[in-house]
Amino acid sequence: MNLEQLFLENKEKTIEGRYLTLESIEPILNKINTNNQLSIIGQSVQGRPIYKYNIGEGKTKIYLWSQMHGNESTTTKALFDFLNLLHNGSDLAQKFLSHFTFCCLPMLNPDGAFLYTRANANEIDLNRDSQDLTQPESKLLRAVFEDFKPDYCYNLHDQRTIFGVADTGKPATVSFLAPSYNQEREINDSRQKAINIIAEMNSVLQQFIPGQVGRFDDSFNINCIGDTFQYLGVPTILFEAGHFQGDYHREVTRKYIFMALVSSFTKLSENVIDINRTEEYLNIPQNKVVFYDFIYKKVKINYDGNEKLTNFAAQYKEELIDGEINFNAYIAKIDDLEGFFGHEEFDAQGALYNDDLNSFPKIDQKANFSLGKEYKFVNGLIKK
Known part of the structure; x- marks a missing residue:
């Protein structure tokens, strides 16, 4: 068959x-x-x-x-x-x-x-x-x-x-x-x-x-x-x-x-x-x-004037808007991601995090950010 x-x-x-x-x-x-x-x-x-x-x-x-x-x-x-x-x-x-x-x-x-x-x-x-x-x-x-x-x-x-x-x-x-x-x-x-x-x-x-x-x-x-x-x-x-x-x-x-x-x-x-x-x-x-929708590794952040490398994850929330399901990505976990996998993973190789408000990710904020000058992410994904 x-x-x-x-x-x-x-x-x-x-x-x-x-x-x-x-x-x-x-x-x-x-x-x-x-x-x-x-x-x-x-x-x-x-x-x-x-x-x-x-x-x-x-x-x-x-x-x-x-x-x-x-x-x-x-x-x-x-x-x-x-x-x-x-x-x-x-x-x-x-x-x-x-x-x-x-x-x-x-x-x-x-x-x-x-x-x-x-x-x-x-x-x-x-x-x-x-x-x-x-x-x-x-x-x-x-x-x-x-x-x-x-x-x-x-x-x-x-x-x-x-x-x-x-x-x-x-x-x-x-x-x-x-x-x-x-x-x-x-x-x-x-x-x-x-x-x-x-x-x-x-x-x-x-x-x-x-x-x-x-x-x-x-x-x-x-x-x-x-x-x-x-x-x-x-x-x-x-x-x-x-x-x-x-x-x-x-x-x-x-x-x-x-x-x-x-x-x-x-x-x-x-x-x-x-x-x-x-x-x-x-x-x-x-x-x-064991999964997040997105994991970003080896990201450099600036927190209170101190730079360090960290990892963070983003997860889609399925939101019903005007009769359609929208997959909107939000920051879900920061730092300790041992044992977790991402359906999409990105190695930042030390690139510096930045978004419109902060130089570090915050839980529950939209996953719109930049890593260095080269990579811009919109709704969790690299903007091409």
Whole structure:
């Protein structure tokens, strides 16, 4: 199977970038509503519809939800790419549709999507509301779970550019987790099934992004939805779509999420009883906060008349302005950057720092500055 070609053939070209709202996806949902697969199951805090999309006639039931966090849109794009595959009439599509029944909530948090926030309109993190169920979106997610009675749950998220694969200096482009079902982080039959699927997806992705797959922390928190569903005995897999080099709009990462989805369902449809793949799973390096978007090394600064060499880092803040996401770089860390990497790194070789106000960088100021007379940086990047 040529996964690269499969992605290109099924990519949903009407959506791209980071800012994905309900208005963006409703035309696609209506387009693929070919046999009354689409329904509205309720409303968000601000009254936006929350859609459910069911497709397939197979015995194995797969529950997928995306944009539980409103500003995490990469997996939503990949989910629609996958739904396009199910509609393309191919042998693979027929195989999946006969083996599985898919139940998708492609945008659980439409208010957060519109506001470009992690939380919902009540400023509640839905992924910490799985026990109290204080929010309408959380209640709907749980109600569908209880009604659908899935065999597997796919919990689809994004993660920030700060995450790398352990201390390798490579970004965690895709990360997975088979959530724990108890404080002891033991492995039962349910969790083992999730672990085996992750091991398979990792083995496929290593062919495309070697060394860029991470494993998320498995500390148990019953308030998280994945931990809750695992606790209730349903194999649950957390997907984290992360950074690929230069891909701040996550158009490359969406491809790898699509590949992971396809490879997981291919494996599940084979009806092969897996050997225990726990060792493979545990050999996936853990996610670690080791990245800044920019690191500047060996910078000379003048502080109170004293010159010295230092390092500093800048990080993008994703700011919604007039309906568009702006990546604005701000100084985030100064001096001690041991163990950290930059997605972009610049060796100043002792060039003197200067900006419009100071002769040294300050936390939270915009990353607009000069290094010596030769290099001028605007929004973190060298101005050419």
